[in-house]
Amino acid sequence: MTDRHFRSCTLCEAMCGIVIETEKGQITSIRGDEADAFSRGHICPKAVALKDLHEDPERLRRPVKRVGAEWVEISWNEAFDLVERGLKNVQSQYGRNAIASYLGNPTVHSLGAMMFGSAFTKSLGSRNRYSATSVDQLPHHLAAMWMFGHPLLIPIPDLDRTDHLLIFGANPAVSNGSLMTAPDAAKRLKEIRARGGRVVVIDPRYTETAKLADGHYFIRPGSDALLLLALLNVVFAEGTDRLGSATEFTDGLAELKTLVASFPPDRVAKSTGISAEAIRKIARDFSAAPRAVAYGRVGVSTQEFGGLACWLITALNVVTGRIDSPGGAMFTRPAVDMIHLGTDLAGARFGRWKSRVRGLPEFAGELPVSALAEEMDTPGEGQVRALVTHAGNPVLSTPNGVRLDRAIAKLDFYVAIDFYINETTRHAHVILPPTAALERDHYDLVFHVLAIRNTAKYSPPLFPKPKGTMHDWEILIELAQRMRRGLWKRLSGRVKAAVIKRAGPRGLLDRGLRTGPYGRDGLSLSKLDSAPHGIDLGALEPCLPARLRTKDKRIHLVPDLVVADLARLEQTVAKSNIPRDGELSLIGRRELRSNNSWMHNSERLVRGDRQCTVLMHPEDVAVRKLTDGDRVRITSRVGAIELELEASDAMMPGVVSIPHGWGHGRSGTKLTVAAAHAGASINDLTDDIRIDVLTGNAGFSGVPVHIVRASS
Ligand SMILES: Nc1nc2c(c(=O)[nH]1)N[C@H]1C(S)=C(S)[C@@H](COP(=O)(O)OP(=O)(O)OC[C@H]3O[C@@H](n4cnc5c(=O)[nH]c(N)nc54)[C@H](O)[C@@H]3O)O[C@H]1N2
Ligand SMILES: Nc1nc2c(c(=O)[nH]1)N[C@H]1C(S)=C(S)[C@@H](COP(=O)(O)OP(=O)(O)OC[C@H]3O[C@@H](n4cnc5c(=O)[nH]c(N)nc54)[C@H](O)[C@@H]3O)O[C@H]1N2
Ligand code: SF4
Ligand SMILES: [Mo]
Numbered sequence: 231m232t233d234r235h236f237r238s239c240t241l242c243e244a245m246c247g248i249v250i251e252t253e254k255g256q257i258t259s260i261r262g263d264e265a266d267a268f269s270r271g272h273i274c275p276k277a278v279a280l281k282d283l284h285e286d287p288e289r290l291r292r293p294v295k296r297v298g299a300e301w302v303e304i305s306w307n308e309a310f311d312l313v314e315r316g317l318k319n320v321q322s323q324y325g326r327n328a329i330a331s332y333l334g335n336p337t338v339h340s341l342g343a344m345m346f347g348s349a350f351t352k353s354l355g356s357r358n359r360y361s362a363t364s365v366d367q368l369p370h371h372l373a374a375m376w377m378f379g380h381p382l383l384i385p386i387p388d389l390d391r392t393d394h395l396l397i398f399g400a401n402p403a404v405s406n407g408s409l410m411t412a413p414d415a416a417k418r419l420k421e422i423r424a425r426g427g428r429v430v431v432i433d434p435r436y437t438e439t440a441k442l443a444d445g446h447y448f449i450r451p452g453s454d455a456l457l458l459l460a461l462l463n464v465v466f467a468e469g470t471d472r473l474g475s476a477t478e479f480t481d482g483l484a485e486l487k488t489l490v491a492s493f494p495p496d497r498v499a500k501s502t503g504i505s506a507e508a509i510r511k512i513a514r515d516f517s518a519a520p521r522a523v524a525y526g527r528v529g530v531s532t533q534e535f536g537g538l539a540c541w542l543i544t545a546l547n548v549v550t551g552r553i554d555s556p557g558g559a560m561f562t563r564p565a566v567d568m569i570h571l572g573t574d575l576a577g578a579r580f581g582r583w584k585s586r587v588r589g590l591p592e593f594a595g596e597l598p599v600s601a602l603a604e605e606m607d608t609p610g611e612g613q614v615r616a617l618v619t620h621a622g623n624p625v626l627s628t629p630n631g632v633r634l635d636r637a638i639a640k641l642d643f644y645v646a647i648d649f650y651i652n653e654t655t656r657h658a659h660v661i662l663p664p665t666a667a668l669e670r671d672h673y674d675l676v677f678h679v680l681a682i683r684n685t686a687k688y689s690p691p692l693f694p695k696p697k698g699t700m701h702d703w704e705i706l707i708e709l710a711q712r713m714r715r716g717l718w719k720r721l722s723g724r725v726k727a728a729v730i731k732r733a734g735p736r737g738l739l740d741r742g743l744r745t746g747p748y749g750r751d752g753l754s755l756s757k758l759d760s761a762p763h764g765i766d767l768g769a770l771e772p773c774l775p776a777r778l779r780t781k782d783k784r785i786h787l788v789p790d791l792v793v794a795d796l797a798r799l800e801q802t803v804a805k806s807n808i809p810r811d812g813e814l815s816l817i818g819r820r821e822l823r824s825n826n827s828w829m830h831n832s833e834r835l836v837r838g839d840r841q842c843t844v845l846m847h848p849e850d851v852a853v854r855k856l857t858d859g860d861r862v863r864i865t866s867r868v869g870a871i872e873l874e875l876e877a878s879d880a881m882m883p884g885v886v887s888i889p890h891g892w893g894h895g896r897s898g899t900k901l902t903v904a905a906a907h908a909g910a911s912i913n914d915l916t917d918d919i920r921i922d923v924l925t926g927n928a929g930f931s932g933v934p935v936h937i938v939r940a941s942s
Contacts, residue, residue, distance in 0.1 A: 236263055236762040237689030239277045240339040240667050241825055243677050244406040244413040246273050247763060250280075250668070250692055257281045267764035268685045269413030274406060275823050275835065282832035283666055284693075288900050290649045290663035291699055299898065301651065301661075306700060312660050314712045316643035317354070320616040327586075328615040330358035330602060334622020335826060337361070341735045342703030343664075344675045347620055348595075350710040357583055357597070358605060358614050364598040365628050366528065368927040369536035370409055372580060372593065373544055376789035379779030381575045381594065382568055382679055384409055385544060385559035387525045388770055389418045389682045392557040393427035394519030396512070398454050398543060399529015399931075403438040404822050408527050411674075411681035416442060418682075428519070430512065432457065432504075433529060434817055434931075435845070435887055436880040447512070448882035450503040451815045451932030454526070455535040455799055457502045457509065458542035459493035464513035465549060466490060474551035479775040482787030486545060489788065489796065501803055503882065517550055521557025529817070533931035535799055537924035541792050548787060553774070560770035561777055564678040565686035565753055566742035569779065580791075586612045590926045598926030599628045600918045606637035616643040620702075625654040626827040626893055626911050629928045630868045630918035647705055650828065651900035653893065653911075664702035668692040673739050673758075686748075687764030688739070688755060703735055795924040814850065815885045816866070816933040818912055827891035830904035842892040842909025843876035844937070847883040851875065854937065861940040864888075866933055868917050871910035872940045886937065888912040890930075 232251050239246045247266025251259045260278045264271035283289065293309035294301040304312075320328050331351035337343045351359050363371070371381035378385075387395060389412050400408065402415035412418055419429055419442045429443040432454065440446035449457060465471050466487050473480055495506035502509075516522050524546045530539040544559070552558030568575070578594035585592075585601040587608045597605075602624065605614045617638060625635045631653075638644060638657045646655035649663040672689040695701065700708075707727050730738070740755035748767060758765065775783050823835045830836050844864060846856075856862065858877040863870055864886075873888065881887060893911025894904040912930075920929040 232258065235692045237692065238672060238674065238687055239273065239280065240672055241276045241280070241829070242406055243408050243411045243680070244415070245269065245411055245674050245677050245681070245687070246277060246413045247687070248273060248277050252692070255693070257284065263763060265763040267687065267766040268681070268683060272414035272417070276825055276829060279829055279832040279835050280667060282834065283829070284668050286831055288650070288831060288902065289666060290651070290661060291696065293660060293662050295660050296658065301900070309660055309662055310708055310712060313645045313662070313709065316645065316659060317616060317618070317713060320642050324615050325612070326355040327357050327612045329354050329356045329618065330360060330605065330614045330616070331356070331618040331620070332599065332602070332622050332624055333361040333620050334624070334627070335362045335366075336621040336828075338676050340621070340702055341671065341673050341675065341739065342701050343621065343706065345735050345738055346703045346706035346710070350706040350713075351618065352595070353710040353713045354618070357592070359596045360599040360602050361596055362599070362622060362627065363596065364600065364926055365532065365928045365930070367409060367531055368593060368598075369531040369540040369922060369925045371575070372537060372925050373540040375578060375580070376791065377541070377544055377786050379781070380569050381578050383561060383777070383779060384680060385547060385553060386410055386562060386680060386682055386770065387523045388557050388560045389415070390421070391769070392422060392521050392523050393425070394516060394522035395419070395422055395427070395429045396516050396522065396524040397429065397431045397433075397439065397443075398524070398526035398539065399433060400525065400527030401433070401437045401439045401820060403442055405527075405820050409680050410525060410527070411677045419443070428515065430515070434882040434885045435819065447504050447508060450501060450882070451817050451885060452533040452535060452929070453498070453502040454530045454533070455538035455542055456493065456498040456803060457504060458539060458546060459490050460495045460498045460509050461513045461516070462486065462490040462542065462546055462549065463493050464495060464510050465517055465546070467494070468514070468517070470517035471549045472551045473549060474555060476548055476551070476553055476774065476785060479778070479783065480548060480785040480787055483549065485788045486549065489793070498803065521555070522550065523547060523552050523558045525559075529931060532928055534920060534922050534929035536922040536927045536929070538792060538795055538799060541789070545787055548785060553785070554772045556769070556772070561773050562679055562681060562770060563684050563747050563767070563773065565684075565746050565748050565767065566673070566675055566678070566739065567746050568675060568679050569777070571742065586610070590921070593926065598921065598928070599624060600921050600926070600928050602628065603630060603634040603637045603918060606641065607633070615641060617641055618645050618647070619654060620647040623652050623654045623827045626891055626913060629913055629916040629920065629930065631911055631913040632869050633918060647702065650831070651898070652828065653896050653899055656896070656898040662705050664705055665695055665699050669695055669699070670701055671736060683769060684767035685764050686743070686753065686758060686767060687761075688758035690759070704731070707731060791924065798923060812936060813934045814846070814937060816912070816915060816935045817885060817887050817931050819845075819887045819889045821889055824889060824891060830892070830894060830907060831901045833903050836903060836907040840874070840876065841907075842889055843874045845876050845878045845881050845887040846937070847881040847885070848877045848879055849883050850886070851877045856939055861942070862937050863940040864915060864935050864937050866915040866917065866935045869914045871914050873910050886935065
């Protein structure tokens with residue numbers, strides 16, 4: 231008897247519908263769900279690896295504690311007692327700020343963790359809260375907050391209706407779209423061209439997305455803000471600016487015009503590597519298209535001018551009348567409206583406090599993770615002595631991973647909520663493993679907010695929760711309860727927890743749906759229960775100014791904080807950011823069969839080699855008297871790694887690329903397959919000091935490196 235189960239894949243942002251067939255409790259096949267309301271049958275190779283994740287004997291099912299170099303399985307009760315004692319000891323000895331927490335990327339891909347993850351880390355009462363946000367999309371949140379009044383009011387490219395997509399630093403053909411949930415993004419890009427539109431890509435690498443585009447321009451890493459200023463300069467100089475309906479509720483147009491006046495294309499051509507003529511063409515084509523949208527992702531948010539770049543992309547959309555307009559940059563109307571709910575981001579502020587050592591600014595209660603290692607290894611009042619991680623691997627995913635690795639190893643106490651013993655969690659004293667994707671239910675609270683179409687889908691669990699295991703939300707509630715301060719708080723916490731436990735994520739989700747924008751029309755969880763392929767709620771629709779969350783209900787085209795940061799950019803122009811003395815500029819990349827740092831224990835995803843190589847333009851290879859396939863040594867200010875060299879004319883000369891998430895062969899991890907395909911970590915080269923000063927985000931793109939043949 232074959233059973234068929236429909237759900238959404240939770241590995242990346244694309245929310246692909248999948249059909250999983252099982253026989254006698256064993257997964258026999260995973261395919262794309264042709265009937266899915268959104269993904270039209272698309273999947274990528276990673277979805278099939280959900281089977282490997284589910285069956286992986288190295289995935290933890292029971293809590294473990296570290297005894298010397300050994301891991302010993304213990305009961306949940308013992309584990310919680312150890313954690314409570316470990317954390318409270320540090321709190322009573324060194325104060326609340328001595329415990330740091332870090333929420334990793336998969337937190338957002340779990341309904342339970344989304345609901346209770348930050349509730350727990352907040353219950354610790356520490357200013358040292360961190361997450362993957364500050365190595366990722368932080369500048370996009372801030373630009374949205376400063377311009378539209380809410381960090382989740384991120385404009386989404388209306389991919390299916392645009393005639394002109396201008397992409398900065400994103401590779402949706404591989405990533406499947408980010409801050410642009412778009413299953414089968416590659417096909418949707420092809421459709422733009424099929425209907426006579428254009429796709430133009432700005433990227434230091436001729437990417438898989440660039441191959442699908444009409445135009446591609448190499449750009450010097452980190453110089454997008456300059457290019458964008460020049461594009462705006464051309465728009466104003468040629469009088470093609472037109473705000474359309476946004477005229478009524480937009481402030482700052484004259485100021486923006488003045489600011490960009492000093493950035494004519496000639497002035498930025500050398501720093502960006504794009505000729506003045508090409509810049510004019512990019513601007514003209516963009517302005518001339520009936521429906522166009524500019525879009526930027528990781529390549530622009532994880533660079534030293536990430537805040538400026540993200541702001542300017544949206545500013546370009548606003549002044550050319552693309553904001554809130556079909557085929558342009560639009561806002562979603564999600565079934566659970568995170569913008570109305572009292573989430574962490576709702577009352578988000580910026581810079582209410584600063585990190586102890588370097589004075590980096592807080593956002594929404596979190597500090598930039600580039601500061602985490604120094605908060606651990608710099609002695610003094612407030613030094614971090616304990617760590618909690620949830621679904622993260624910051625040793626591989628944050629800048630200067632080596633320093634963090636060393637610092638974590640010296641902590642008094644570390645608890646990881648994770649089901650793998652990876653490069654970070656190997657240092658934990660206790661690991662609490664939650665159930666994995668197929669054993670729990672799911673609804674994408676976040677990615678429905680960031681999707682190119684309004685849809686809603688609930689995935690029930692495929693397998694019942696195995697005996698003796700716990701869901702992430704159950705672990706998080708238990709921990710939050712144990713860490714609460716004061717008798718009254720503990721008691722009221724217990725009552726609340728009991729109510730919440732009974733309702734569970736399902737009950738809270740149902741409330742979110744009923745009070746959401748479609749609740750009045752009867753959308754509820756039971757409706758979703760009877761729609762296993764999801765429900766289509768239609769294309770994105772204009773919603774401004776009503777949806778703005780700025781106090782004055784107006785778009786702020788030129789937020790105060792960005793103006794000050796332009797001076798920093800000016801200094802870079804003066805210096806010109808072209809590397810000297812044989813220096814190369816390092817950028818990252820993602821690959822279809824790889825998912826950040828954590829799916830490399832799946833044999834089928836790591837099979838075939840050459841995933842973790844350093845890509846270099848053939849001219850740069852020749853100058854260094856190297857050959858394709860050589861083992862090379864790459865050094866930066868913070869460290870050195872060795873990798874295989876791959877000559878590639880897809881690289882901009884002077885720029886090299888290494889994928890992140892590798893570097894597995896370290897002692898004490900329990901990832902046998904990954905260790906056999908170890909690679910090396912790009913973040914052993916990236917620099918914790920190199921940040922976007924405006925936002926605090928990591929500045930991964932453009933790290934200066936030197937490369938020589940490795941001595942054998
Ligand atoms: N297969 C796969 N898919 C994934 C992931 C994965 O690991 N693997 N991860 C998921 C996650 S967590 C995220 S956040 C998304 C990210 O989604 P994307 O942002 O679409 O993915 P990247 O491949 O990182 O694309 C960044 C691009 O920026 C370019 N770039 C680097 N520096 C610069 C620069 O200074 N300027 C410009 N203009 N371009 C630059 C790089 O060459 C690269 O092509 O992908 C998600 N999807
Ligand atoms: N140089 C460079 N560095 C980068 C990037 C880059 O482009 N270049 N990209 C950055 C980006 S965009 C991101 S998002 C980060 C990601 O960085 P992180 O979030 O720190 O790391 P991940 O690799 O996603 O690690 C995920 C961990 O979560 C665990 N896990 C998976 N599912 C679950 C679950 O359901 N519950 C729990 N509790 N644990 C789970 C896995 O076992 C793994 O240990 O990396 C960043 N680092
Ligand atoms: S693109 Fe791949 S990993 Fe992402 S949701 Fe779809 S099937 Fe899953
Ligand atoms: Mo990410």
